Amino acid sequence: MLRHMMRRLVLFQGQHQQPTFRALRGTKMKTPRHSPGLALSIWTLSSKPRDFSQPNSSWSPEMRKVYDHYNALCATDPENESEKSPWMKLPSYNRSIKYATGGIHLSKLIQAEARLFTRNVKEQGATFEYVVFINKEEKSCVCVFQSGRLLEGAPGHVHGGAIATMIDTVTGTLAGFLSGPIMTANLNIDYRSPMPLGSVVLIHCVLDRIERRKTYITCKVTSADESKLYTEATALFVSISVGHLFGSRS
Numbered sequence: 001m002l003r004h005m006m007r008r009l010v011l012f013q014g015q016h017q018q019p020t021f022r023a024l025r026g027t028k029m030k031t032p033r034h035s036p037g038l039a040l041s042i043w044t045l046s047s048k049p050r051d052f053s054q055p056n057s058s059w060s061p062e063m064r065k066v067y068d069h070y071n072a073l074c075a076t077d078p079e080n081e082s083e084k085s086p087w088m089k090l091p092s093y094n095r096s097i098k099y100a101t102g103g104i105h106l107s108k109l110i111q112a113e114a115r116l117f118t119r120n121v122k123e124q125g126a127t128f129e130y131v132v133f134i135n136k137e138e139k140s141c142v143c144v145f146q147s148g149r150l151l152e153g154a155p156g157h158v159h160g161g162a163i164a165t166m167i168d169t170v171t172g173t174l175a176g177f178l179s180g181p182i183m184t185a186n187l188n189i190d191y192r193s194p195m196p197l198g199s200v201v202l203i204h205c206v207l208d209r210i211e212r213r214k215t216y217i218t219c220k221v222t223s224a225d226e227s228k229l230y231t232e233a234t235a236l237f238v239s240i241s242v243g244h245l246f247g248s249r250s
């Protein structure tokens with residue numbers, strides 16, 4: 001069954017419909033605590049994983065306003081239903097493996113207690129609140145990001161590592177959407193002005209170019225009204241085989 005699910009995962013990644021999953025190198029299989037039969041029957045009944053891109057009560061009115069703006073862009077015009085919007089909102093789970101068909105089951109086998117860095121604090125609003133909207137035609141995306149109180153670096157401002165985490169996540173999401181399974185090979189960041197803790201910012205990413213296995217993305221982080229530039233970055237992602245995550249170079 002595991003082999004079957006892995007095959008579905010590879011097929012899924014090849015369709016480039018969703019962002020890729022991140023490194024699982026050094027992965028260990030976890031033996032289910034229950035008997036396999038019982039465990040499987042429970043999994044079959046399990047509901048959909050929580051989608052963290054949905055609004056929650058920690059979102060500020062500004063976060064909600066920007067979210068509503070981009071969410072409206074995703075809707076199909078009722079007067080022209082044949083023309084689909086190029087915008088789409090991506091779901092977000094606490095493990096990227098859950099994007100794959102059967103991923104919810106796989107995530108219970110592969111390092112079952114692992115959690116995506118940006119989604120690992122249960123308290124809503126304490127760390128990374130974000131949602132990513134992709135524009136398929138422009139090969140670009142916008143992430144609406146609200147930083148929480150646990151992300152402080154300089155007093156009252158967001159930690160540079162937290163900003164880098166978000167840039168890696170959003171550029172990686174776009175690269176994975178466009179190129180399938182990838183890993184970050186290079187990330188260059190210029191911090192232009194300090195980002196107030198708790199503020200809502202936009203992370204704009206666009207495809208620069210694709211050369212063989214290399215996908216180059218450029219990124220700008222601005223205030224929600226786009227009047228202030230906080231950060232600029234460029235990122236290189238290299239396409240990998242799923243085997244690369246499990247230690248095989250083939």
Ligand SMILES: CCCCCCCC(=O)SCCNC(=O)CCNC(=O)[C@H](O)C(C)(C)COP(=O)(O)OP(=O)(O)OC[C@H]1O[C@@H](n2cnc3c(N)ncnc32)[C@H](O)[C@@H]1OP(=O)(O)O
Nearest residue numbers: 019022023096168169172173183184185186212214238240
């Ligand atoms: C939903 C959430 C999404 C989150 C996305 C986040 C993704 C991550 O953070 S991944 C974690 C951080 N990244 C890593 O741990 C990666 C570690 N590095 C590796 O595994 C490998 O070095 C890897 C995969 C990047 C490249 O290795 P490999 O597959 O052997 O590629 P390799 O043959 O060396 O290079 C391929 C091409 O990329 C180029 N390249 C590789 N690394 C670099 C680099 N650091 N800088 C510039 N170019 C590079 C090579 O020159 C080569 O170019 P060309 O095609 O022109 O000859």
